[in-house]
Amino acid sequence: MKEINPTEAVYGGMKRAGIDFVASVPCVNLQELLCLVESDPEMMHVPVTREEEGVGICAGAYLGGRRPALLMQNSGLGNSVNALASLNGLYSIPLLMIISHRGGKGEPIVGQIPMGKSTPKLLDVLEIPRFAPTLAEAEKSVAQAWDLAQADGTPTAILLDIEFWRSD
Amino acid sequence: MMKRIDAIAIIAEEAESQDALLVGNIGFPSRELCVVHDCTSNFYMLGSMGLASSIGLGLALARPDKRVITLDGDGAVLMNLGSLATIADQHAEDYLLIILDNGCYGSTGCQPTCTSRKADLARIAAGAGVSEVATVSKPEELRLAVRGKGVLVVKVEKGNEKVPVIDLSPEEIIERFMARSAPPSPSS
Numbered sequence: 439m440k441e442i443n444p445t446e447a448v449y450g451g452m453k454r455a456g457i458d459f460v461a462s463v464p465c466v467n468l469q470e471l472l473c474l475v476e477s478d479p480e481m482m483h484v485p486v487t488r489e490e491e492g493v494g495i496c497a498g499a500y501l502g503g504r505r506p507a508l509l510m511q512n513s514g515l516g517n518s519v520n521a522l523a524s525l526n527g528l529y530s531i532p533l534l535m536i537i538s539h540r541g542g543k544g545e546p547i548v549g550q551i552p553m554g555k556s557t558p559k560l561l562d563v564l565e566i567p568r569f570a571p572t573l574a575e576a577e578k579s580v581a582q583a584w585d586l587a588q589a590d591g592t593p594t595a596i597l598l599d600i601e602f603w604r605s606d
Numbered sequence: 607m608m609k610r611i612d613a614i615a616i617i618a619e620e621a622e623s624q625d626a627l628l629v630g631n632i633g634f635p636s637r638e639l640c641v642v643h644d645c646t647s648n649f650y651m652l653g654s655m656g657l658a659s660s661i662g663l664g665l666a667l668a669r670p671d672k673r674v675i676t677l678d679g680d681g682a683v684l685m686n687l688g689s690l691a692t693i694a695d696q697h698a699e700d701y702l703l704i705i706l707d708n709g710c711y712g713s714t715g716c717q718p719t720c721t722s723r724k725a726d727l728a729r730i731a732a733g734a735g736v737s738e739v740a741t742v743s744k745p746e747e748l749r750l751a752v753r754g755k756g757v758l759v760v761k762v763e764k765g766n767e768k769v770p771v772i773d774l775s776p777e778e779i780i781e782r783f784m785a786r787s788a789p790p791s792p793s794s
Contacts, residue, residue, distance in 0.1 A: 459664075459667075459668060461664075482667060482668075484664075484667065484692065484696060485692075485695070486660075486688070486692055487688025487689070487691055487692060488686075488688050490656070490657065490686070491657070491660050491686055491688055491689055491692065492660075493654075493657070493660075494654065494656075494657030494658075494659075494660025494661050494663075494664065494686075494689075495660045495661070495663055495664035495667075495692070496664060497657075497660075497661050497664060498629075498660065498661035498662060498663060498664025498665035498666075498667075498668065499664040499665065499667060499668040500664075500668075501649065501661070501664070501665050501668070501780070501783065501784060501787045501788065502664070502665045502666075502667075502668025502669040502672075502787055502788060502789075503668060503669070503787075503788035503789045504668045506664075520653070520654060520655075521653075521654045521657055523653070524652070524653025524654045525651075525653055525654035525657060525661075528652060528653050528776045529776045529777075529779070529780045530776075530777070530780070531780070
């Protein structure tokens with residue numbers, strides 16, 4: 439039997455959660471996932487220009503009854519801080535953030551390192567629950583992260599580092 | 607040119623007659639909207655400056671069966687110009703972004719924005735690919751233009767009305783709005 443790969447595990451979790459609206463800013467590690475989302479007739483896909491814009495669009499989609507996710511690189515977390523606090527936090531609007539976490543072990547781009555280090559701490563300061571599942575845990579963890587977002591009216595973050603994308 | 611609150615009153619009246627959902631920008635625009643025409647189909651954005659146009663777009667995409675109007679400002683749109691490109695890219699079924707352009711950051715002491723000098727938001731919207739773009743400054747033009755889609759720039763006077771802070775909690779705002787904006791739950 440063919441083993442599940444990282445992209446399929448994350449996508450499977452999104453399907454399990456019933457995610458039907460996705461805003462995205464690309465990362466090289468998300469490229470296959472973005473193709474799956476784009477070709478899924480049950481997911482509306484909105485490529486955006488900046489992560490904060492995606493937070494706003496996802497909040498609007500939630501107001502319209504959708505289950506939104508934002509696919510992004512961790513560099514975009516800094517671009518989104520005010521919106522995550524004064525929009526999602528203020529009105530208790532759920533959002534599933536699926537984040538390619540760059541800047542850790544195996545990172546070839548030096549510019550990714552500072553924000554890579556700050557990302558977990560930024561999420562903690564914002565009181566956004568974060569999960570860094572292994573490949574085996576990923577599908578379940580993504581689905582549970584949405585369930586938590588919806589139950590608590592909060593953004594939740596799945597952090598997927600370089601080693602995660604290499605594990606298959 | 608009109609006072610902003612008079613433009614908002616016309617827009618709100620038209621929005622109600624169109625059964626539209628109305629997203630109000632942070633600061634005085636939402637406060638003025640709340641005073642002239644509070645209703646449950648108004649969403650008052652209390653934080654996240656720059657994102658009214660994005661919230662409206664997400665809502666319009668999620669509910670293609672509903673008309674959605676966003677009341678935004680020149681300073682806020684300048685903060686999120688990429689939104690115009692995304693709006694053009696997405697072809698939402700029935701979405702109108704109204705930019706109330708007074709050439710200044712009205713809620714923070716009227717510091718001038720770039721639209722008071724060179725920047726032209728209607729041309730920026732057209733350049734971003736929005737096919738329906740209009741600019742109006744008179745009440746009768748506004749009343750007609752509010753029936754359109756795309757981006758509408760409304761030139762208004764500087765200055766804020768003396769209106770109170772919105773007397774609704776964020777929880778109240780979103781709860782009553784979602785009773786109008788979200789489809790009824792299939793299980794209920």
